[in-house]
Amino acid sequence: MKQLQFAFAIFFTLTVMVNGQGQNNETSTKLLGEISKNDLTSLPYATWFTTEYDAYLPNAKTISEITNELNQYSILVFMGTWCGDSKKEVPRFYKLLEAANYPMHQLKVIAVDNERSNYKKSPTGEEKGLNIHRVPTFIFYKDGKEVNRIIEHPIESLELDIKNILTSNTYTPNYYxxxxxxxxxxxxxxxxxxxxxxxxxxxxxxxxxxxxxxxxxxxxxxxxxxxxxxxxxxxxxxxxxxxxxxxxxxxxxxxxxxxxxxxxxxxxxxxxxxxxxxxxxxxxxxxxx
Structure with a gap:
């Protein structure tokens, strides 16, 4: 009987581990809806945002190659302040955009929920019809039409993935x-x-x-x-x-x-x-x- 109970315990643990993206205990203080960098640089989010932002060094050569073209795109980002991938990639993304002198009014960032009833949804529904199944998701638009997206994490690096999207656009994101x-x-x-x-x-x-x-x-x-x-x-x-x-x-x-x-x-x-x-x-x- 004890072995059966033990197996059930392991079964439950493994199931939790593989059924979703990495999460943490940050639930009561999570951000939801449209947010800004100011939100992410305030406590408690600044503890992870600033650390990742400061540590990331965008490739200057690639940044110079994409700056002019990138400015012609608008970008929509979906993230979760509860999500480990978002905590890593979103601060890096902000630093990259700033290095490229990107017009930040063309960037919109949406924080989604991790509660089961509203999983990966925003209170104001920006995700509807956009097939947001992993976060972070970075969607690139030109002339109002989606060109491509980076899903969860880059294939090579944020800079090189963006360069591909802006130039040859042979880019295939994760989970395609x-x-x-x-x-x-x-x-x-x-x-x-x-x-x-x-x-x-x-x-x-x-x-x-x-x-x-x-x-x-x-x-x-x-x-x-x-x-x-x-x-x-x-x-x-x-x-x-x-x-x-x-x-x-x-x-x-x-x-x-x-x-x-x-x-x-x-x-x-x-x-x-x-x-x-x-x-x-x-x-x-x-x-x-």
Whole structure:
């Protein structure tokens, strides 16, 4: 019985670790809605903003190459003051823009929530229709049209990623597979198995689609969530988290039998997790000595 309880505890811990972006305990003081640098340089946010801002050294050569073109773009940023990636990249982004003498009135920064009922949403809804599934997201507009975006963190560096967007625009952001998935989901001729087959070479982790599934789940779009989690399970059939997430979607939609079946599969798979196996071996070794 104790081993079963222990396995459940590990199961819960691992599930929390893989089901979302890095967060911290900054909840009661988080910023929401449109914000400015002044907000981020006030306490308690200044403790991380100033540290990252001061430490970052933009590449002067690349900055000089993008300055003139960058000024022709407006930029919309979505971030979370609770998000580790935002705490790293947003201060750097501000420093880069200032080094490029960017007209800051063309920058708009939106802080989104991490509460389950409003996950990655702003109180004033700026994220609606923009497919914000990871933060920070930096969206570049020219003449009112989106040109490209940097999602969560740069591929090379902020400077080089921006240079690519402004010049050749051959840039492919992180999580681009989500855009492909959403297009395939709109094709009535595509089955879930066919979609998974087309995506298997470009999706390297179950976390890519898991975050999207939870956005749908938190919005109570249960059918969409179940579809995304099912495709994720087809892509990663040996990963306990894909079954756990699918089970949660079934549970929330009132399909208890399917929820139970997937939770049982998740629990069976987690028994094979190297951490669980190692701990079981240690327990057995101590018992037998």
């Amino acid at each position: 597979a989500i855009e492909i998935l959403q297009k395939l989901l709109n094709d009535p001729n595509q089955t879930q198995s066919q979609i998974a087959e087309q995506l298997k070479t470009i999706v390297t982790s179950e976390t890519v689609f898991n975050g999207l599934g939870y956005l749908y789940l938190n919005d109570k779009e249960f059918n969409k969530a179940i579809t995304v989690f099912t495709i994720n399970k087809l892509l990663f059939p040996n990963n306990f988290n894909t079954y756990d997430s699918l089970a949660e979607a079934y549970d929330n939609s009132g399909q208890k039998d399917l929820a139970l079946k997937n939770y049982e599969w998740a629990f069976a798979l987690i028994q094979q997790n190297p951490i669980i196996v190692q701990l079981k071996n240690k327990i057995e070794k101590l018992k037998n000595n």
